[in-house]
Amino acid sequence: IKWTEGRGWHDAELVPYAPLSIDPANMTLHYAQTIFEGLKAYRQPDGTVATFRPEANAERFQASARRMAMPELPVELFIEACDALIKQDRAWVPDSGEASLYLRPFMFASEVGLGVRPANEFLFIVIASPAGAYFPGGVKPVSVWLSEDYVRAVKGGTGAAKTGGNYAASLVAQAQAASHGCDQVVWLDAVEHRWIEEMGGMNLYFVYGDRIVTPELTGSLLPGITRDSLLTIARDLGYTAEEGRLTTEDWQRDNANGTLTEVFACGTAAVITPVGSVKSERANWTQGDGEPGEVTMRLRKALLELQTGHAADTHGWMHPLG
Ligand code: PMP
Numbered sequence: 001i002k003w004t005e006g007r008g009w010h011d012a013e014l015v016p017y018a019p020l021s022i023d024p025a026n027m028t029l030h031y032a033q034t035i036f037e038g039l040k041a042y043r044q045p046d047g048t049v050a051t052f053r054p055e056a057n058a059e060r061f062q063a064s065a066r067r068m069a070m071p072e073l074p075v076e077l078f079i080e081a082c083d084a085l086i087k088q089d090r091a092w093v094p095d096s097g098e099a100s101l102y103l104r105p106f107m108f109a110s111e112v113g114l115g116v117r118p119a120n121e122f123l124f125i126v127i128a129s130p131a132g133a134y135f136p137g138g139v140k141p142v143s144v145w146l147s148e149d150y151v152r153a154v155k156g157g158t159g160a161a162k163t164g165g166n167y168a169a170s171l172v173a174q175a176q177a178a179s180h181g182c183d184q185v186v187w188l189d190a191v192e193h194r195w196i197e198e199m200g201g202m203n204l205y206f207v208y209g210d211r212i213v214t215p216e217l218t219g220s221l222l223p224g225i226t227r228d229s230l231l232t233i234a235r236d237l238g239y240t241a242e243e244g245r246l247t248t249e250d251w252q253r254d255n256a257n258g259t260l261t262e263v264f265a266c267g268t269a270a271v272i273t274p275v276g277s278v279k280s281e282r283a284n285w286t287q288g289d290g291e292p293g294e295v296t297m298r299l300r301k302a303l304l305e306l307q308t309g310h311a312a313d314t315h316g317w318m319h320p321l322g
Contacts, residue, residue, distance in 0.1 A: 003071045005120035014084055027109040027119045034164045035064040036106035038268045041086050041093055044309035049093050050318045052307050054079050056225045064161040069118040085126050098133035134270040139292050141276025144186045145177035146248055151190035159220035170200050180279055194247040202267035203227035207295045216243040226266040233302050262293030272300035
């Protein structure tokens with residue numbers, strides 16, 4: 001779907017996947033005015049297909065657009081575009097289990113010209129790809145690196161928007177994490193480098209017995225849809241679920257004294273991933289016994305059962321496509 005200043009959204013089309021031809025002076029290549037989303041379509045037990053909370057993705061896409069001085073795509077158009085692609089690619093939705101059809105809606109400046117200002121033309125596209133189970137051999141805890149050298153987002157910055165620049169700026173820290181033998185980066189706040197924010201592509205949860213806590217939305221972390229869904233699902237299962245503030249010192253101390261029983265990350269791609277060990281320049285510890293915890297696995301099962309249609313959709317989160 002195209003957007004042109006003065007004309008709005010126009011010329012929606014469904015076409016076979018193919019490379020785009022890009023002018024060397026395309027504004028996105030220079031000024032990175034680009035945003036994206038990620039969501040999944042799951043096969044349901046009766047053979048139909050359904051997406052999980054696409055309105056939430058559409059609304060976050062609008063928030064990202066506002067932050068990046070881009071036009072807002074109406075929620076209905078976002079969902080309609082995803083639905084049209086899924087219907088076309090229905091045969092590519094895996095038959096069962098945790099596998100899904102991953103959808104990647106994105107928007108970028110299509111105007112040609114050099115000069116730093118919001119573009120006057122944009123292109124919104126949705127592509128899709130089958131995605132297997134994230135842990136085909138069973139859930140495996142990840143090791144994380146607490147990044148003290150780099151920051152992902154600052155107050156007033158673009159941390160809460162899903163824009164490419166945030167991920168580009170993350171890559172060097174991801175490489176640093178890998179050089180320390182860690183799978184993922186945990187981002188800390190930009191001022192004191194001690195308040196826990198999120199991971200590279202996932203939000204974090206801390207399990208204190210039957211109370212689970214996730215870092216509050218400070219404006220510099222992404223408001224994950226999985227994070228938001230788990231606040232509700234955890235309460236449905238009888239846990240106390242809340243947003244709060246935690247430092248790296250809290251994490252290390254509460255793990256050592258046994259009050260912090262589990263830590264997990266959550267996001268569309270991996271659903272829920274246990275955290276097994278933590279490293280930084282100054283410390284190195286195993287989270288709990290390093291194995292996936294009971295609460296983590298219970299929440300993971302509850303969320304996946306909902307998404308794959310094996311549990312009742314009591315919150316009206318599933319969007320059926322027939
Ligand atoms: N944080 C970041 C930086 C992400 O890229 C993602 C993935 N979209 C998340 C958190 C998790 O968000 P969601 O649950 O909506 O996938």
